[in-house]
Amino acid sequence: MAYNHKVIEHKWQHYWRVNETFKTVENQDKPKYYALDMFPYPSGQGLHVGHPEGYTATDIMSRMKRMQGYKVLHPMGWDAFGLPAEQYAMKTGHNPREFTAQNIKNFKRQIRSLGFSYDWSREVNTTDPAYYKWTQWIFEQLYKKGLAYEKETLVNWAPDLMGGTVVANEEVIDGKTERGGFPVYRKPMKQWILKITAYADRLIDDLDLVDWPDSIKEMQKNWIGRSIGASVLFNVEDMNEQIEVFTTRPDTLFGATYLVISPEHKLVDQITTPESKAAVEEYRSAVATKSDLERTDLNKDKTGVFTGSYAVNPVNGKKVPIWIGDYVLASYGTGAIMAVPAHDQRDYEFAKKFGIDIVPVIEGGDLSQEAYTGDGAHFNSDFLNGMDKQTAIDTMIQWLEEHQAGEKKVNYRLRDWIFSRQRYWGEPIPVIHWEDGETTLVPEDELPLKLPAAKDIRPSGTGESPLANLDDWVNVVDENGRKGRRETNTMPQWAGSSWYFLRYVDPKNSERIADEDLLKEWLPVDLYVGGAEHAVLHLLYARFWHKVLYDLGVVPTKEPFQKLVNQGMILGSNHEKMSKSKGNVVNPDDIVERYGADTLRLYEMFMGPLTESVAWSEDGLNGSRKWIDRVWRLMIDDNNHLRDRITTIDDGKLDRIYHQTVKKVTEDFENMRFNTAISQMMVFVNEAYKVDALPLVYMEGLVKMLSPIIPHVAEELWSLMDHDESITYETWPTYDESKLVEDTVQVILQVNGKVRSKITVDKDMEKDALEKVALSDSKIQQWLQDKDVRKVIVIPNKIVNIVVG
C-alpha cells in the first residue's frame, strides 16, 4: 500500500500521547541532554513555517540523544504576555486572558500536528499565576539586592501607542516604536529600573564560557560597549565647581580646547553667565521638544551654544570655554566631554562650525580635511612628547591620579534596563507605595500578586497603566489603617522569558522556583535554538537574571545556555521575507494536510544549512515527499508487507556504503548539518535500489537514522518490521571502522596542476613507487613528450603533480 501520511501521522501521534512516550524521566543514571526551543508568543496568526525549522532541529537532536542513551529534557511553553493581546482586548472589549487561551490552544494543536517529541506535562505559560508568582519572586530578590530601583528618568514616551505608553530603548528604532512605528518623545517619568550595568563586565567576560556563534557574542559585546579610558576633572573658573568628563583618549588632553556638556547637565544653570542666559535657554527648549528621531537626524549638523563660562585644563592650566551641545548625551559617561577637535571627528566638526581653536598633539593626518584619530608621536604635550598613543594614555592616567585630577575609568554603552510598562497585560510589579512615603514589597507568602480580572481595559490617560482605573485593586490599607496604592506598572514581556527554561525543570513546584537538585541535574541548557532577532535583548536579559540567581545560590551554573544556534529565516518563494502584504506566506497547516508533517520536517532540514536563510520552494517540498515515497517503496510492497528483498542474507554489496552512511549521518546530526546527513541517506537509498538483497539490519539502521527527521514514517516502518515497541528508545546504529577502509585508492595525476589522468593503486603506496607509476601512465606520457620534468610532487593516496617546462 502506498504511504498515507494522514493515517500514519494520526496513528503515531495518538500512540505517543497515550503511552507518554516522551515523558522525561528524572534521576536516571544516564547522561542528560537539555534541548530547548525559544518558546513562542502565541499570536492570533498561528504558526509560521519558520517556527518548525528550529523546532525540528532540536527535535532531531532530542530523538537521536534518546537513542544514544541520554535522558532528554525537551519542553515547550508559551510566552503569552504581550502587546497584541492587549491591543485586541482594548479594541473588542474582551479580556486578553481568553483571547490568549484560544491562541495557545491553536498553537498547541499546530505544534502537536508536527510530531515533536515534547514532554507536554512540563508546559509552562508566563501568564499563569502559578508561573508568574516566581517571576514576581525574582523581582523581589532583585529589589532586595538593590538591583531594582525607582527613578525619575527620561523615558521613551509613545503617546500614540495604546493610549500612551513607555517603551524600552531597545524597542525604539530610528526614533519610532518598533511595534507600530509611532513617534517617541523623551519625557521624565518615575520608572522601575533594573541595574543590569552592575553585571556588565561579567556579561562580557563570561561569553568566553559558552559555545555560541561569534557573531552573537560580538553583538552582545558591542551592545554592552565596554570602553576603557579616564575621567578628568576640570575646575570651573571663578566657581567652586568641577566638571567631570569621560574620555578614552586622555593622551590628547593637551589638545583639549573646549568642553561640551549635554543640555540636561546639572551644572548648566550655574555656569551659564547672565549674558548667555537667553541663548542657552532658547537652545535647551529647542532641544527638549525634539524627538529622538529629530535629534539623530541632525547627526551631521552639530548644534550648540556657549555658556559664557570657562574651565581650567588641569594639565596645563589653560582656560577653555564651556559649551552646551546635544551631540553630547546626558545618559552616557558623565554627560560632559573634553573636546579635542584635532583628534576627534565630532569635535572637529563642532570646532570648525563655531570657530574654536584646533590644536594638534599627535603627528599624522591632514587637519585641513579631518581630525586625525590614528596613532603617532605626541607633541605640544610636555611630558608626553614623543610617546606613542598607548604609552601616552598610560602616562597621562598616572599623572591624573598623582595630581587628583582624574583616574582610570570604565564606561559602558549599556544602560540600566527600564522595567516598567504602562500596560494591563503583564506581570504586576509586587510593590505598594504607602501614604507616608514608604515603599514595600508584597510579602513573599502573598505572591502571586494576581492580575485583577477586568471587563473593560481602558487607557488611564495619565500615562499610568489601565490598572490605575481599578480602584478596588489599586487601593490597599494595612493592619494599622495606613493607606497605600499598588504599583500600577507591569513588567515587560522580557521578564517571563528571562527564566522559563528553569521552570521546565520542575514546573509544578509551589515551594520554590524549581527544586535545587533538579536544577543541578539539568542545567545548563545543552542546546538552545531560536531566531537571531533575540541575539541581544532576550539573551542578555536571561543571562543577567541567571547570574543574579547564581549569586543567590538558586542556580548552579554561571551561564544558562551552553550552546546556542540561530536558525536562518525561511523566505517566501520570491526570496523576500514572508508577509501578508506580499502574499508569500506559507501556512504549515496546509502543508501538513497535503504532504504530511514528515515531509515538512524533511524539507525544512534538507533545504539548506539550518543557520542560513533559504527561500521556500513548492518543488523542493514536493521532492521531499517523493523521497519519502521512495524510501517507503524500497521496503514495503503493495500489500503493505515488508518486501521479500529484505532478508537476513548479507551479500556484502551494501556493507561499505551502509557503514559510511552511519558514520556520516551520526557526525552530521551531531554538528546539526542536517542537509548533508539527509543527502547521505539519499545516496544510500539510491544504492539500495541497485542491489537484490537488502539486509534487514541495514534497513533497520536506516529507519533508525530517519526516525529523528521523519518520526511517523519511521515508527510505521519499524512496526512493519515486526517490532511491538516505539522506535524512540531503540539503540542508535553504530558503524564498523574496518568496513570503511579500502585496499585501493584512486590517485589524481596532474601535469602543471591540471588533471590529466586518474589511476587506481594499492592504498598507502610508497612515494617513489607512486611517482614511477604516474610517470609511466600512458596519458601522462603524452603530456610529457618534448618536455623536461622539473619537479614531481607526490601526496600518497591523493595526487601526483608533475611540473614540466
Added chain:
RNA sequence: GCCGCUGUGGCGGAAUUGGCAGACGCGCUGGACUCAAAAUCCAGUUCCUUCACGGGAGUGUGGGUUCGACCCCCACCGGCGGCACCA
C-alpha cells in the same frame, strides 16, 4: 560611516589543516513501462568547442602567494544582519 556574515550550474545547495569543483535534491532531456497519460524505474545534464576522441574556460571582480587556490593574502563590487554623535 563602523562592525559582523555572505557571493559556487537554470534553481536550493555540496566540497576548505590548500589536492578530482558542482555530492544530494529540484528542474530539464532521453529511454523503459503504458492504448495513452500520470506515477515509477534507469540514464544524461556547468559553459564553450568537437560528428566523436579530445581540448579550452570556470566558484562576484582585479591582483598576489603556491607545484597546486572556492579555500590563504591585498584591493574593489554586490547582498544580508547589527550598531549608529557612546567621547
